[in-house]
Amino acid sequence: MAKAVGIVGATGAVGAELIQVLADLKFPVGSLHLFASERSAGKTVTTPFGIKTIETFSVEAASKMDIVLLAVSGEFAKQYAPLLAEKTIVIDNSSAFRLDENVPLVIPEINGEAVKELRRNHQLVANPNCTTAIAAMALWPLHKEFGLKKVIVSSYQATSGAGIEGMNELLEETGRVLGGEEAGHKVFAHPIAFNVIPHIDSFQENGYTKEEMKVTWETRKIFGAPDIAISCTAVRVPTLRVHAEAITIETEKPVNPGAARIVLKDAPGVDLVDNPEAKQYPMPVNATKKHNIEVGRIRQSIVFGDHGLDIFVAGDQLLKGAALNAVQIAQLFI
């Protein structure tokens, strides 16, 4: 029953969250192995599973695990995930295999049964993009009940999307600006302190960024709904680890805020936070380190009338946007 679990990329922001979430979800960890690059090997990390020594990654060592969680670059995943997946179960946080038709892209609350399609010797599951996962948690219950035709997303994305380096860059830049210095910047294309940057990942030929297109492509795949028209404008804002999103939907069936609230109130992994009079609505400060995503500001859309809603969501980018969802996928195998 207890599993040998390996985390590759254990020293990054998502890696650290993976360790914590394994403990929080009481995952049956028989042994935990933390893999990283040679640079970090030998360092020790205090975890809920005891003090662990970082090991240099090798296919041989990682293949001995029952489950391998990859928190690495797409390039690294492309090279090693297929090799590992011949021997063991691999859950990949990168974008490398998300659109591969032989790899299920899974949010357990939505399409957990997709892991049943896994072929022997190719036990690879992809973890969705963070913005996609957080939006999908609120959109899926609405899609099931009312049918989504159009979805328009504008994101307010945290610096954790660029890892610990992104979060540190925000804090350091902010300190410099408050001290009267130039903000400077290294991780992001421009200063992020007291700024917003409508540019995440690379630009595609159609003018959308890859981050924006991930929301379109991945949501369609996870929902098994290739015809939903979905667009996103992805914007980096000076927050630490929670993505917020303003979403407008047009539905097949008539919808209204009351009916949507009934559906969302009981949706797994979703907290309905929609009491404007009490100043309660989804916000990064409250959604930080929270497993559930928050949804609120539910309004009958002025644009789509009785077939549309405006909603606002917020979710922890490192949790449901990454580590939490990955461990929930791992739970499908116990």
Added chain:
Amino acid sequence: MAKAVGIVGATGAVGAELIQVLADLKFPVGSLHLFASERSAGKTVTTPFGIKTIETFSVEAASKMDIVLLAVSGEFAKQYAPLLAEKTIVIDNSSAFRLDENVPLVIPEINGEAVKELRRNHQLVANPNCTTAIAAMALWPLHKEFGLKKVIVSSYQATSGAGIEGMNELLEETGRVLGGEEAGHKVFAHPIAFNVIPHIDSFQENGYTKEEMKVTWETRKIFGAPDIAISCTAVRVPTLRVHAEAITIETEKPVNPGAARIVLKDAPGVDLVDNPEAKQYPMPVNATKKHNIEVGRIRQSIVFGDHGLDIFVAGDQLLKGAALNAVQIAQLFI
């Protein structure tokens, strides 16, 4: 030719900008009178028009001006603007009269001719909401050429929307958080440092905030287009004085990014900043203290196809969103 100009609320954020913009636009200021509450009276201010002493506001004193610029609360405007407007030209920054059918709501580049409707003894002009004005600058050229049917706005609004106090609150909170203290908050409903707050102005019965409804109501009035379906989700973000907005439009006629760029390139008051490959797009850091609003990230909408676009705009909330537009309205009278 030279005018006696009065600024009421001269000690606020917009008041200070009004003085500067009068100089920047070389407005023919014969004499400048700065009015504020009794509390500020007697203080001196160094201006491009010399050192000025703040005067206590009175209807009698302000009525002697040729033009009065009001940078005061809606309540104050409601009480005094009609009295002043019997004697002189009044340009009101508040929301008090924007939807009054006897008061033109003006963005000079769009509907400057509306001031011709002014009745003698009721020379009152309303200055639009900041989010509305900044969006309208990019939307109007597109509306003229392609016809707007649907407009969906998500805003990234700066703290200057709550005046100097709002900007100071952001800076002070941020300093506290970096110092390991609680952020605290007074001006905004929640901490704004490293947060986003989907709540600006009061909530209406339909679930939208008044700020959001202003975008709907005011855009329709300024464009003379009561049938455009416009919705907004207004979100406060931790920036200082530039509002950004992600906007999706559906048009009557077919549209494409190239055609939109041609129209926007020559639009007065608009800078086309749309060169993603060179990492050029609208951003608060660049639009700060700039008269023109920036528009970029122009994409063929995935949702509305060949009848739709996604765009991103950024504009200085204190300038085109307030003081600049007010002085441009004043210019219509010289």
